[in-house]
Amino acid sequence: xxxVTQSQPEMSVQEAxxxxxxxxxxxxxxxxxxxxxKQPPSRQMILVIRQEAYKQQNATENRxxxxxxxxxxxxxxxxxxxxxxxxxxxxxxxxSFGMADEKLTFGTGTRLTIIP
Amino acid sequence: GAVVSQHPxxxxxxxxxxxxxxxxxxxxxxxxxxxYRQFPKQSLMLMATSNEGSKATYEQGVEKDKFLIxxxxxxxxxxxxxxxxxxxxxxxxxxxxxxATYNSPLHFGNGTRLTVT
Numbered sequence: 275x276x277x278v279t280q281s282q283p284e285m286s287v288q289e290a291x292x293x294x295x296x297x298x299x300x301x302x303x304x305x306x307x308x309x310x311x312k313q314p315p316s317r318q319m320i321l322v323i324r325q326e327a328y329k330q331q332n333a334t335e336n337r338x339x340x341x342x343x344x345x346x347x348x349x350x351x352x353x354x355x356x357x358x359x360x361x362x363x364x365x366x367x368x369x370s371f372g373m374a375d376e377k378l379t380f381g382t383g384t385r386l387t388i389i390p
Numbered sequence: 391g392a393v394v395s396q397h398p399x400x401x402x403x404x405x406x407x408x409x410x411x412x413x414x415x416x417x418x419x420x421x422x423x424x425x426y427r428q429f430p431k432q433s434l435m436l437m438a439t440s441n442e443g444s445k446a447t448y449e450q451g452v453e454k455d456k457f458l459i460x461x462x463x464x465x466x467x468x469x470x471x472x473x474x475x476x477x478x479x480x481x482x483x484x485x486x487x488x489x490a491t492y493n494s495p496l497h498f499g500n501g502t503r504l505t506v507t
Binding site for chain 1: 422424433434435436439449481483485487495496498500501
């Protein structure tokens with residue numbers, strides 16, 4: 275079974291600064307997907323960014339980028355130019371490649387606070 | 391964009407009663423929907439995978455008779471918590487796959503906060 279670990283229960287960053295959230299995972303599979311989801315106080319789960327394991331290039335979405343280290347099984351999220359609206363719980367998630375197992379396995383989350 | 395609607399957003403019920411939560415895909419057909427449970431300040435745990443026209447697949451440790459799932463149409467899945475008890479109080483979230491391919495993105499509903507008194 276796959277596991278996802280987020281070792282930082284809480285993080286804070288000054289507005290406009292950069293912050294990196296850590297995520298490690300354990301799997302015996304070679305192909306899979308990794309995700310970062312954001313859950314603001316509204317509790318809506320919002321997809322931030324997605325990475326396919328077979329792609330060597332790190333995914334980027336505007337101010338959000340990842341550092342995917344497949345050998346180390348590490349998948350960190352970097353948020354640049356932090357904004358007040360970035361304050362939320364951030365969950366790292368793993369999904370197997372293929373139809374057989376579509377479920378998402380989530381980490382325990384990191385609560386990000388933005389300091390004005 | 392694709393929207394998943396969940397209803398109700400909040401529900402309070404008495405111990406021993408049953409509660410039904412609906413998850414609808416508003417502008418797309420969803421052959422597969424997923425039901426998650428989130429305890430306070432904790433992560434989301436998958437409860438079951440709902441498949442249109444067939445029985446749901448439950449995760450280990452989830453009581454099938456306790457959490458009844460029905461996926462009778464391509465746009466609606468329901469989760470019924472039967473004979474609810476205070477320990478069933480939690481936040482329940484559904485998600486649906488947009489598109490027919492397995493790597494299609496998942497969209498989440500806004501969740502339902504269930505409080506059993």
